[in-house]
Amino acid sequence: RKEVEQDPGPFNVPEGATVAFNCTYSNSASQSFFWYRQDCRKEPKLLMSVYSSGNEDGRFTAQLNRASQYISLLIRDSKLSDSATYLCVALPSGGSYIPTFGRGTSLIVHP
């Protein structure tokens, strides 16, 4: 089974810190990648798509490294409200279109 691996954490950081998560994927046919945020007992919500050239959205930066088959998420100037679980998703193009979710990385931002 093709997998997506994430460090479950928790990552415990103070407000204002910079934190980075990595996510490795084993299916080299994966073409589309996403980061989702899931709060406790809530549904996953799209945080950002991950583009080949890397992309930034405010304090969040996503990178894709195809050679090493990983994606990363960098959060700058962490806020208390960033506390959540961050899920990465890899989706192959064509064929089955079956998305594979990682188990998520838990982030706790404390005062």
Add this chain to the structure above:
Amino acid sequence: DTAVSQTPKYLVTQMGNDKSIKCEQNLGHDTMYWYKQDSKKFLKIMFSYNNKELIINETVPNRFSPKSPDKAHLNLHINSLELGDSAVYFCASSQGLSGGGHGYTFGSGTRLTVV
């Protein structure tokens, strides 16, 4: 306006019962999904429908039967419920099978507890 709505939000039932979960989306998406998130928070796809046609049917017991009456609705019927079926079931939708670059929009989930 709720984009993807599913009912019920909570479902507690006894083993052996049959239950249904309903899902509706008002985003105009052509693809809908059912996901299961177990106690270890692992989110796994169960089914997907594109324009009412079954596209993905992962290794799911045939006690689970999805039904899509139209593009905006995808229901899930579960027969002979077992303890191991206890989980949170999420409905989701997207434009196109690849998420169209915008990923998947999830409903708020149905927390199923089988006792």
